[in-house]
Amino acid sequence: xxxxxxxxxxxxxxxxxxxxxxxxxxxxxxxxxxxxxxxxxxxxxxxxxxxxxxxxxxxxxxxxxxxxxxxxxxxxxxxxxxxxxxxxxxxxxxxxxxxxxxxxxxxxxxxxxxxxxxxxxxxxxxxxxxxxxxxxxxxxxxxxxxxxxxxxxxxxxxxxxxxxxxxxxxxxxxxxxxxxxxxxxxxxxxxxxxxxxxxxxxxxxxxxxxxxxxxxxxxx
Amino acid sequence: xxxxxxxxxxxxxxxxxxxxxxxxxxxxxxxxxxxxxxxxxxxxxxxxxxxxxxxxxxxxxxxxxxxxxxxxxxxxxxxxxxxxxxxxxxxxxxxxxxxxxxxxxxxxxxxxxxxxxxxxxxxxxxxxxxxxxxxxxxxxxxxxxxxxxxxxxxxxxxxxxxxxxxxxxxxxxxxxxxxxxxxxxxxxxxxxxxxxxxxxxxxxxxxxxxxxxxxxxxxxxxxxxxxxxxxxxxxxxxxxxxxxxxxxxxxxxxxxxxxxxxxxxxxxxxxxxxxxxxxxxxxxxxxxxxxxxxxxxxxxxxxxxxxxxxxxxx
Numbered sequence: 001x002x003x004x005x006x007x008x009x010x011x012x013x014x015x016x017x018x019x020x021x022x023x024x025x026x027x028x029x030x031x032x033x034x035x036x037x038x039x040x041x042x043x044x045x046x047x048x049x050x051x052x053x054x055x056x057x058x059x060x061x062x063x064x065x066x067x068x069x070x071x072x073x074x075x076x077x078x079x080x081x082x083x084x085x086x087x088x089x090x091x092x093x094x095x096x097x098x099x100x101x102x103x104x105x106x107x108x109x110x111x112x113x114x115x116x117x118x119x120x121x122x123x124x125x126x127x128x129x130x131x132x133x134x135x136x137x138x139x140x141x142x143x144x145x146x147x148x149x150x151x152x153x154x155x156x157x158x159x160x161x162x163x164x165x166x167x168x169x170x171x172x173x174x175x176x177x178x179x180x181x182x183x184x185x186x187x188x189x190x191x192x193x194x195x196x197x198x199x200x201x202x203x204x205x206x207x208x209x210x211x212x213x214x215x216x217x218x219x220x
Numbered sequence: 221x222x223x224x225x226x227x228x229x230x231x232x233x234x235x236x237x238x239x240x241x242x243x244x245x246x247x248x249x250x251x252x253x254x255x256x257x258x259x260x261x262x263x264x265x266x267x268x269x270x271x272x273x274x275x276x277x278x279x280x281x282x283x284x285x286x287x288x289x290x291x292x293x294x295x296x297x298x299x300x301x302x303x304x305x306x307x308x309x310x311x312x313x314x315x316x317x318x319x320x321x322x323x324x325x326x327x328x329x330x331x332x333x334x335x336x337x338x339x340x341x342x343x344x345x346x347x348x349x350x351x352x353x354x355x356x357x358x359x360x361x362x363x364x365x366x367x368x369x370x371x372x373x374x375x376x377x378x379x380x381x382x383x384x385x386x387x388x389x390x391x392x393x394x395x396x397x398x399x400x401x402x403x404x405x406x407x408x409x410x411x412x413x414x415x416x417x418x419x420x421x422x423x424x425x426x427x428x429x430x431x432x433x434x435x436x437x438x439x440x441x442x443x444x445x446x447x448x449x450x451x452x453x454x455x456x457x458x459x460x461x462x463x464x465x466x467x468x469x470x471x472x473x474x475x476x477x478x479x480x481x482x483x484x485x486x487x488x489x490x491x492x493x494x495x496x497x498x499x500x501x502x503x504x505x506x507x508x509x510x511x512x513x514x515x516x517x518x519x520x521x522x523x524x525x526x527x528x529x530x531x532x533x534x
Contacts (some may be wrong), residue, residue, distance in 0.1 A: 047334070057354050177493045
């Protein structure tokens with residue numbers, strides 16, 4: 001079964017549709033805003049970040065709304081991608097060989113499909129953190145409405161929110177590193193949508209085969 | 221008790237030294253509230269609203285001698301009422317004037333993320349600076365006494381200032397000034413402790429209150445508001461005064477170990493990724509690319525040559 005509609009001229013393959021790219025950038029934009037304003041409230045040394053974004057009061061007001069935008073973007077990602085993100089038998093083999101992956105010895109890695117197990121982990125990590133951040137964030141948004149006898153909710157929120165935020169910042173750093181620095185072509189793919197045949201073959205050989213399949217018009 | 225007592229001692233979320241820190245001898249002030257002589261007249265409540273120019277809010281009548289269920293952003297001083305039946309069947313009307321306790325180790329200040337929104341003067345007064353407040357409400361979470369209250373209109377948090385503006389000018393707080401029974405005292409913390417112990421001894425020795433004592437909880441480093449209680453072993457009877465108030469454990473963890481671990485992890489992660497890039501570089505190394513391109517070109521050339529050959533020699 002091939003997907004000839006993904007084959008583009010000049011040896012390019014469409015990896016991300018427009019709606020996938022748009023969702024990614026809505027999530028990315030809101031996440032970066034949330035991370036920077038969140039870090040401003042995390043440490044006095046970074047409080048100046050809140051001033052950069054229009055003042056600490058404005059940062060405090062907009063941070064929760066940006067959080068909702070981020071959560072809806074992640075929810076839509078879940079609707080789009082979750083079916084492709086489940087672990088396969090092959091993934092265990094991949095994790096066993098993770099050392100080769102970190103040393104850029106990709107030829108010694110088992111072949112992967114549209115998403116490698118690291119990307120799947122990133123996806124589930126963001127879904128998980130998104131849920132935790134939303135739940136604790138709602139409490140932090142309206143602390144004055146939490147009655148005194150339910151104050152445990154507030155105590156839980158001040159631990160869960162930074163904890164989940166730190167976890168997601170860790171995922172975010174690895175994500176940026178992989179997509180901007182390590183795999184050249186990945187960053188362009190989430191902006192313009194396409195990757196080269198070489199990129200597809202090198203990083204997602206099973207996906208490449210699925211796309212090309214028995215197509216009568218394989219990319220040149 | 222003049223201007224020098226108004227030097228800033230602690231400041232929330234402030235990086236670096238506190239201006240003027242440790243330049244003068246400190247002089248800690250304290251209120252002393254004798255619950256055994258409070259008659260619940262509410263003069264202190266009115267004086268508080270008057271002096272601090274707080275807008276009038278509706279009261280809630282609940283068949284007791286209490287003005288409303290708890291303090292509000294515009295009602296900082298509230299006498300809590302409890303009708304308590306003692307073991308011998310006699311009744312006690314317990315009145316406790318509730319307000320900010322001005323902890324020596326304030327949970328609100330520890331939790332606050334905004335530079336200079338909560339300060340502690342050298343005289344021990346913990347004061348909210350609404351100009352710097354961002355309305356996040358972390359102080360509400362940090363306070364073990366349920367004191368800071370949010371104003372939805374201004375999106376700032378308010379509480380008793382211990383009349384810092386009066387104290388700074390050598391006056392006593394408005395509530396103290398208004399008290400008709402003399403159950404409210406104000407002075408240096410040492411003097412107030414002295415007075416409190418004397419009164420507690422009197423209650424134990426002469427008034428049949430064997431458990432009488434002073435409330436100055438150590439869990440928050442002592443407070444700038446102390447109580448004399450008929451029964452210091454059961455402070456909960458006095459409108460839920462916590463027996464051993466502490467900055468909530470979760471707030472301590474968040475502002476302590478989690479913060480340090482998080483900072484180390486984030487900085488370590490950045491350094492680690494940078495070193496990884498220096499050592500291994502991008503996944504599609506140029507040499508690999510060039511080899512592939514050469515191979516592709518050779519393949520193409522060979523194919524072309526073969527086709528040409530076939531055309532020329534069919």
